[in-house]
Amino acid sequence: xxxxTAVDILLVEDNPNDAELTLRALKKNKxxxxxxxxxxxxxxxxxxxxxxxxxxxxISASPRLMLLDLKLPKVxxxxxxxxxxxxxxxxxxxxxxLTTSREESDMMRSYSTGANSYIVKPVDFTKFIDSxxxxxxxxxxxxxxx
Numbered sequence: 001x002x003x004x005t006a007v008d009i010l011l012v013e014d015n016p017n018d019a020e021l022t023l024r025a026l027k028k029n030k031x032x033x034x035x036x037x038x039x040x041x042x043x044x045x046x047x048x049x050x051x052x053x054x055x056x057x058x059i060s061a062s063p064r065l066m067l068l069d070l071k072l073p074k075v076x077x078x079x080x081x082x083x084x085x086x087x088x089x090x091x092x093x094x095x096x097x098l099t100t101s102r103e104e105s106d107m108m109r110s111y112s113t114g115a116n117s118y119i120v121k122p123v124d125f126t127k128f129i130d131s132x133x134x135x136x137x138x139x140x141x142x143x144x145x146x
Contacts, residue, residue, distance in 0.1 A: 008140060010063040011037045012044040012080065013098075014072050018121065022067065022098070025132035036063070041075030044068070045083055048090055062093050065139045068115075070099040070106055078109055085114035094139055 009026065013019040019037055026035060038044045044066075046052035050059045066084070070077035077097065084090045096117040097110045107118050119135065122128045 007034045007036050007061070007063040008065065009035045009136070010044065010047065010066045011035055012041065012066065012068045012072065012077070013037065014039050014069060018069070021125070021128055022132050025129040026136050028129070029133045029136060039073075041072040041077060041080040043074075044072075044080050045075060048084060049087070059089060062090055064094075064145065065136075066093060066095045067098045067135070068095055070097060070101055070110070078106075078113060081110065081113045081115060092145070094143065094145070096135055096139065098135070 011019060011022055013022065019039075023035060023037065036047060038047055043052075047054045047057070048059075048062070050057040068077050068080060072080070077099070081095060081097075084093060084095065091114075094116045095114070096119060097107075097115045098119050098121060099106070100121050101107075102120055110118050117135075119131060122131055
């Protein structure tokens with residue numbers, strides 16, 4: 001995919017199984033054709049702010065939605081969230097935390113930092129597929145972005 005192609009979803013997920021399930025659920029439900037999957041927080045920030053291998057990307061073509069795991073290598077999800085919400089070019093982007101963490105402190109820090117939603121990944125495959133379908137349906141089809 002061309003780095004300047006408009007992207008519907010930026011998936012930030014280091015677990016290959018969770019990433020594959022998420023991508024499969026989105027495609028199965030025909031919610032989006034343009035998804036970028038990055039594997040850690042540093043790569044997410046590089047994509048969003050046109051650094052590293054994404055140098056030259058049109059930074060104004062922000063994703064319509066970010067699905068963000070919290071427990072990431074290099075730069076954790078909360079740091080990514082802080083950076084995105086602190087920059088006026090990306091501050092309005094909806095960010096859904098999609099994590100296995102049920103820790104109340106993670107949830108509270110996510111919301112206080114600007115997360116739009118916090119969803120704990122179900123372990124059951126069918127429930128996971130349904131959860132991703134609902135996320136995509138709401139944020140990409142129902143939600144009116146500014």
